[in-house]
Amino acid sequence: MYRSNVLVCGGTGCTSSNSELIISRLHEEIAARGLEKEVNVIRTGCFGLCALGPIMIVYPEGSFYSRVTPEDIPEIVEEHLLKGRIVRRLLYQETIVDENTIKSLNHTPFYEKQYRVALRNCGVINPESIDEYIAVDGYTALGKVLTEMTPEEVIDVIKRSGLRGRGGAGFPTGLKWSFAAKNQADQKYVCCNADEGDPGAFMDRSVLEGDPHAVLEAMAIAGYAIGSTQGYIYVRAEYPIAVKRLQIALDQAREYGLLGKNIFNTGFDFDIGLRLGAGAFVCGEETALMTSIEGKRGEPRPRPPFPALKGLFQKPTILNNVETYANITQIILNGADWFASMGTEKSKGTKVFALGGKIKHTGLVEVPMGTTLREIVEEIGGGVPDGHTFKAAQTGGPSGGCIPASQLDIKMDFDNLIEIGAMMGSGGLIVMDDTTCMVDIAKFFLEFTVDESCGKCTPCRIGTRRLLETLEKITNGNGTMEDLDRLEELCYYLKENSLCALGQTAPNPVLSTLHYFRDEYLAHVVDHRCPAGVCKALTNYYILEDKCRGCTLCARNCPADAITGSVKVPHVINTAKCIKCGACMEKCKFNAIVKR
Amino acid sequence: MKSLAELQEIRDRTRNQVILRENNDNAIRVLVGMATCGIAAGARPVLAAMVDEVAKRGLANVTVTQTGCIGICQFEPVVEIVAPGQEKITYVHMTPEKAIRVVNDHLVNGSVVTEYTIGANSK
Numbered sequence: 001m002y003r004s005n006v007l008v009c010g011g012t013g014c015t016s017s018n019s020e021l022i023i024s025r026l027h028e029e030i031a032a033r034g035l036e037k038e039v040n041v042i043r044t045g046c047f048g049l050c051a052l053g054p055i056m057i058v059y060p061e062g063s064f065y066s067r068v069t070p071e072d073i074p075e076i077v078e079e080h081l082l083k084g085r086i087v088r089r090l091l092y093q094e095t096i097v098d099e100n101t102i103k104s105l106n107h108t109p110f111y112e113k114q115y116r117v118a119l120r121n122c123g124v125i126n127p128e129s130i131d132e133y134i135a136v137d138g139y140t141a142l143g144k145v146l147t148e149m150t151p152e153e154v155i156d157v158i159k160r161s162g163l164r165g166r167g168g169a170g171f172p173t174g175l176k177w178s179f180a181a182k183n184q185a186d187q188k189y190v191c192c193n194a195d196e197g198d199p200g201a202f203m204d205r206s207v208l209e210g211d212p213h214a215v216l217e218a219m220a221i222a223g224y225a226i227g228s229t230q231g232y233i234y235v236r237a238e239y240p241i242a243v244k245r246l247q248i249a250l251d252q253a254r255e256y257g258l259l260g261k262n263i264f265n266t267g268f269d270f271d272i273g274l275r276l277g278a279g280a281f282v283c284g285e286e287t288a289l290m291t292s293i294e295g296k297r298g299e300p301r302p303r304p305p306f307p308a309l310k311g312l313f314q315k316p317t318i319l320n321n322v323e324t325y326a327n328i329t330q331i332i333l334n335g336a337d338w339f340a341s342m343g344t345e346k347s348k349g350t351k352v353f354a355l356g357g358k359i360k361h362t363g364l365v366e367v368p369m370g371t372t373l374r375e376i377v378e379e380i381g382g383g384v385p386d387g388h389t390f391k392a393a394q395t396g397g398p399s400g401g402c403i404p405a406s407q408l409d410i411k412m413d414f415d416n417l418i419e420i421g422a423m424m425g426s427g428g429l430i431v432m433d434d435t436t437c438m439v440d441i442a443k444f445f446l447e448f449t450v451d452e453s454c455g456k457c458t459p460c461r462i463g464t465r466r467l468l469e470t471l472e473k474i475t476n477g478n479g480t481m482e483d484l485d486r487l488e489e490l491c492y493y494l495k496e497n498s499l500c501a502l503g504q505t506a507p508n509p510v511l512s513t514l515h516y517f518r519d520e521y522l523a524h525v526v527d528h529r530c531p532a533g534v535c536k537a538l539t540n541y542y543i544l545e546d547k548c549r550g551c552t553l554c555a556r557n558c559p560a561d562a563i564t565g566s567v568k569v570p571h572v573i574n575t576a577k578c579i580k581c582g583a584c585m586e587k588c589k590f591n592a593i594v595k596r
Numbered sequence: 597m598k599s600l601a602e603l604q605e606i607r608d609r610t611r612n613q614v615i616l617r618e619n620n621d622n623a624i625r626v627l628v629g630m631a632t633c634g635i636a637a638g639a640r641p642v643l644a645a646m647v648d649e650v651a652k653r654g655l656a657n658v659t660v661t662q663t664g665c666i667g668i669c670q671f672e673p674v675v676e677i678v679a680p681g682q683e684k685i686t687y688v689h690m691t692p693e694k695a696i697r698v699v700n701d702h703l704v705n706g707s708v709v710t711e712y713t714i715g716a717n718s719k
Contacts, residue, residue, distance in 0.1 A: 003647040003660060005616050038644065040613070059616045060659040084630035084662030104621060124617055134603060135610035143600045257597045265598045 002040035004081060005059040009123065011046030011209050012202070012241055014053040019043075021070045022054055029077040039081050042132075045210015047123035048364040049110055052092060057105070057123075064105050065090040113380055115342070116366045117350045118166075118203070118326035122210030127245050130252040133213040139258050141329035142217050145224055146266045154225040155181060158328070160336035162348030167193055167284075167321030168399065168425045169501070170347070170414035176318055179308035180226040183316040188228035190219050191312060191319040193289060194235035194242070197281040198397030199448060201428035203352040204322035206364055208235065208242035211326065212249035216272060218328035220259065223270040226318060231272040234289050238279055246274055281452035285500045286319045288454065299456045300500035321426070323352055343369030347413035357394075357430040360385045367412075374408040377431060388433035392516070396425020398445040398452075399505035401512025402438070421512045423505070437534035438517040439524055443471040445509040453502065460503025463494040467510060475535040479525040488514060533595045536580045540595065545570045547592035554584035554593065612651045616659075622680050623659040624703065626650070629674040631665030637672035638691070645692035646675070649699040658703055671714060677702060686714040 008014075008023050026041050047055050052066035056076075063086050065076065072090055079085045086102070094108040105111055116122075125132040133139070145154055159174030180188060192215060196204040208215065219231045235243055250272060253259040261269045275293050282288045283298040290312045292298035311317025327349060331339045340348045347369040353376060356362055360382030367376060373393060377383065384390050392402040401422035403410060410416055414424050432441065446468040455461045470487050473479050491507035491514075498504045514521060523529050530538040543554070543563075548570035555563040555571055562578040565571030573584070573593075585593040597603060628634070628643040646660045668674060671688035675698065678684050685708055687698060694712055701709050710716055 001644075001648050001651045002613065002616075003643060003662075005613070007617065060661045082630070083632065083635070083664060084628075085664040125614060131606060131610045132614055134606045135614040137607070139603055140607070143603055147600060262598075264600060264603075 002038060004039045006039060006041045007044045007057045009047050009053060009055040010043035011206055013050040014055055017054050019054040022068055022073060025070045025073040029073050033082055035081060042126045045122040045127050046206040046364060049361060051362040062104055064092045064095050066092045110361050110380055113375060114366050115350055115368055117330050118207060118323050118352055119366045122206055127210050127212055128248050130213060130256060138213055139217055141332035142220050143264055145221050145332060146264050146268055151225045157336045161331045161339040163327055164414060165321055166323035170424060173324055177225050180316045180318045183309055185316050187315050188226055189312040189315055189317040190222045190228045190231040191317055192219055192233040192325060193319055193321045194233055195277045195284040195289060197284045198426050198428045200356045200397055200430045201354045201426045203354050203364055203427055205239050205242050207322050207326045209245055212245045214329055215322055215325045216249055216253055218325035219272055220270045221328055222318060224268055229269045232275055232293050233272060234275045234277055234293055237276040282454040282502050285502055299454050344413045346415055351427055353427045353429045355381050355429050358384050358433040359431040369413045370411040372409050372411055373403060384433045391434050391436055392432050394430040396423040397428045398448045399508055400425045401508045404516040421515055435532055437530050437532040438513040438520045439475055440534045442509045442513045443475055446471055449506040457499035459494050459497040463490060464506050466490060474524050476537045477528045481525060484521055540575045541573050541578055542594055543571050543573055544592045544594060547590050549590055553587050557583050557587045615656060623657050624679045626658060626660045627663040627676040629666055629672055630662035633665055633669035634672045639673035641692045642673045642690045642695050645695040649696050653704055655703055687712045688714045688717050
């Protein structure tokens with residue numbers, strides 16, 4: 001019996017900041033003090049507070065150590081694990097109440113407003129141990145479904161829960177299952193979309209890394225509900241930790257007989273295959289994903305027929321997102337009413353958001369649907385750092401739109417976001433502040449879609465490129481008012497004529513920035529000025545005469561010899577020679593250099 | 597695995613390891629003094645005995661944790677029991693055997709083992 005559990009985050013974020021080395025140092029130090037039988041070191045999935053990684057939490061005290069380095073380990077083991085003295089200097093500051101009191105992590109601003117359903121086991125269990133998953137009621141839902149419920153009852157529970165697909169479109173999951181259940185075929189398939197491609201979204205990765213069995217169990221439940229014996233998980237090859245843990249989980253589940261033939265002696269067979277995506281964004285689209293699983297080039301095809309009728313290998317298929325599956329077991333165990341009691345009228349349950357960009361607490365948060373953007377950004381996320389102000393948040397990555405500061409009090413759910421021209425998408429939430437140029441942001445997302453357009457249909461292949469070219473023209477200061485009109489017209493053309501969601505949603509970043517930040521477009525076009533000082537062609541560096549002390553530091557650091565002046569006399573930048581690298585501004589000790 | 601009973605069996609066996617990680621604000625906390633003075637006086641086996649006995653009894657609402665020196669080194673090993681809304685009980689000169697009795701009498705049955713407390717030992 002271990003008296004203490006040391007949980008170290010083994011998610012991708014913390015792993016890349018050395019949590020593997022931290023774990024091996026822990027083992028060494030613990031062994032050196034003979035505590036192996038008393039202290040259990042566990043590598044878990046993501047805790048969510050990625051900004052403070054590498055993260056370590058020691059139970060039973062619940063001490064939350066942040067930004068731990070391998071050099072801190074001897075002190076933690078000696079002081080905390082051996083002598084019971086918490087290492088205060090490494091504690092997450094928000095957990096310190098006063099000299100002698102530390103509050104539980106659940107009461108810190110970051111976690112207090114969260115309610116974890118999909119992420120419930122991330123950062124709690126060892127994802128490479130099926131026993132730990134079973135310890136937190138794992139596979140109980142599958143057991144319940146197979147022994148106590150009919151497939152119709154399962155679908156009914158999912159329907160009544162109000163669960164909608166977490167991958168972006170928000171289609172009711174129960175309805176999707178019922179379509180596939182109705183269609184008769186000799187084989188049906190259950191697929192999991194783990195091809196998370198939106199820049200800034202990483203909730204699916206965290207679920208796979210932190211709680212892979214939850215997805216396997218839910219897929220087996222789905223298989224029982226629609227009458228399928230074979231599942232496929234399509235996961236990005238760029239997620240090596242997720243792939244490895246999925247493979248371990250699959251092996252363990254098969255060994256325990258929780259996948260395979262005759263599960264729980266009920267005659268139900270189900271197994272799951274792993275398919276790795278080669279990194280094409282379009283393969284997150286359902287028809288392209290299934291084409292790719294079939295071994296063909298990942299391109300979408302027109303619908304109908306919908307996958308519920310003719311999907312993978314022309315057989316009835318359901319495809320759900322990782323986060324959707326992560327909710328299933330909890331709905332089965334706690335009931336449809338429990339799930340439906342959370343959220344808004346038409347969006348039930350919780351949603352995971354990946355907070356990124358100009359925000360203090362970068363990380364993963366799970367909140368009930370209907371939580372306001374303000375609560376997420378200001379209270380949970382800790383607001384915009386370095387004294388800057390919130391300008392907008394981009395939801396749904398390159399398919400979504402921006403939410404301006406005037407809409408901060410919007411209740412985040414599927415329908416409200418669509419109403420204001422954004423979309424939930426997979427839940428990426430990129431925060432932008434006053435140093436972000438909205439035209440530049442639209443250009444950034446278009447660069448992404450131009451790269452990722454598969455090229456099968458003309459509107460998307462050529463349309464996205466024309467959009468990008470127009471945006472480049474504007475950010476270079478050559479835009480005209482006609483360009484703005486043409487931009488808008490082309491956006492609507494793409495929306496209506498593209499084959500799949502990639503092209504249909506690609507104009508969203510342009511349309512929403514045009515709608516909410518038209519003044520910035522006008523500043524670029526009419527005044528040839530970039531208000532945020534981002535677009536290089538429209539920005540010049542100047543030295544403020546009254547602030548410059550003539551220290552010559554800037555002139556010495558200028559790679560283009562564009563700064564002239566003598567000692568103790570204000571310097572001048574020759575804008576014709578200046579390459580706008582910003583080196584002078586960075587070096588200046590008197591804040592005498594500005595860009596405008 | 598072919599039955600729900602087997603699943604339940606694994607669950608029961610592994611449950612104790614995971615329960616430690618639940619943040620339970622209403623738990624009864626058992627604090628074992630594990631500073632240099634406590635360790636030298638034999639607090640380590642006391643802590644181990646406490647942990648094992650609590651697990652054996654399946655006391656989900658009890659958290660056994662270590663603490664530093666509370667300043668009464670002559671009484672080590674010291675064990676304190678803090679229950680929400682109740683006065684703290686301090687046991688002194690503890691041994692593994694005494695620890696097991698404290699778990700059974702105090703934590704399970706709710707009767708303080710007066711003879712081990714600091715009050716009975718400081719006269």
